[in-house]
Amino acid sequence: MSRKKSEEYFHVLPENLNCAQALLKGFQKEFTISDAEIEEFRAWGGGRAEGGICGALFAAERLLRQAGKPSIESEFIAATGHRNCPDIKESAFPCPHCVRIADELVEKKL
Template sequence: MNTHHIVISIGSNYAAEINIPAAMRLLRGSYPTICFSEPIENDPIDFPYPSGRFTNLTAHFYSTEDREEVGRKLKGIELQLGRTYTKPFDGRVAIDIDLIAWNNTILKHVDYSRPYIQSGLQELRINIQTQPDMTKESRSETFFHNKPNNWNCAQAVQKGFQDLTGMTDEAIEDEYRPKGGGRAEGGLCGALYSANRILEAKGLQPVSQEFQALAGGITCRELKGELKYPCNNCVRLAEELVEQRLSESQPHD
């Protein structure tokens, strides 16, 4: 039976002084070896509702349970502490518990790059390999260097979100052929450049900070050079970050 290393984040912006300790007690009841970082208060990040400050902390533990079972337990704790998933949502989050990493697979790249989670990981001395999940199918990667078009990294990401952007193949060829291979402004990775353009067109924040935290750099020269970060991983990571940013922008369930 396999033992899994699991990293979670815990947050609350409503009665946090009660809900955070309560969540910690319930989590210890299910996972006695769990370790927590110190709680951190911070302003809301990408939270489109009226809200006071959040209290956040990071935790990790080991379990032989599969991901679905762990997820059910975490959601059960949320419900027990008053988390609601009904609409309309008024911005109050009694408790939010998210799976951040499973073994060496980062499940939520945008969340993983948050300063309070990075601080918690450092405090707990957790080092997670930051490669994207190569078992997950990537639309964009299927287009990268594939014939007959031989799309570059910037074009591959645009192709992956073509249903969203509505760009034609001709437009992608004309606008993004000159942006691949480190030819975007400032030598930016073409996949990241393309991801940011997709998000900016939707009025959303770019993901350069998250990309750098996960890949180690943002320019093609540093990614291909000292970091030896494969181009197909850049394409895959850019797609995952766009998907997560788009998901965050959706109405709260």
């Protein structure tokens, strides 16, 4: 059975998950992530992650680091043009696309 992609959880009611949360939700089973952990990531969406990094990238990096997998940051930047949320938004690159790209890049590392 294929998993539901992270983008499918982004800003969907009733949870209304942000980019960081949606990324975690998309990999919840693969990484055994609790709903409480996903809720904790509410604080890191919308450009609020450390250094203004995109929340989807922030969550992806956290997952990969915990799994001992390599970073996706350079590939993410190559695909989106930026690392930080404000820069991504300024370039009019849609947030759902960032979530999709981060999801695809994490999936490739697994």
